[in-house]
Amino acid sequence: MSEHSKAEKKAWKAFSEMIRARDEENGYFTCPTCGRILTIDQADAGHYISRSRKAVMFDEMNVHAQCRNCNRFKAGNHFLYRKWLIEKFGIEDVEELESHAQMRAWFKTADLLFMAQEYEERLKAIQRYKNES
Numbered sequence: 001m002s003e004h005s006k007a008e009k010k011a012w013k014a015f016s017e018m019i020r021a022r023d024e025e026n027g028y029f030t031c032p033t034c035g036r037i038l039t040i041d042q043a044d045a046g047h048y049i050s051r052s053r054k055a056v057m058f059d060e061m062n063v064h065a066q067c068r069n070c071n072r073f074k075a076g077n078h079f080l081y082r083k084w085l086i087e088k089f090g091i092e093d094v095e096e097l098e099s100h101a102q103m104r105a106w107f108k109t110a111d112l113l114f115m116a117q118e119y120e121e122r123l124k125a126i127q128r129y130k131n132e133s
Contacts, residue, residue, distance in 0.1 A: 007112035014119035016045035021126045023065035031067040032084040033077035046071035055105035
């Protein structure tokens, strides 16, 4: 595995852990697409727009705790995900996200390593905040 691939994997791991921590409430999360309430250990960090679209791979509006059934076996349940995003953020923001996804993006290895560190720090901050609440 190349250094770049390792860095992207590290950044994604940190980002996905941060997303799940952000969306967790008292050990649970609500799937944005099917509405089921499940324990956080049953969550994926599910993308509305595929992470193959690098421009939005790490976009926090594009990724939420999602049940594994919707994320893995229903291709993210795209139609319902979009509907939920519109209700949460508004059509203008969703259309802007969709437009941004069309852009080409490439992260340098150093950028990915920096991002991994930033997401790890944000994860710790979220955990501290939730422990204090």
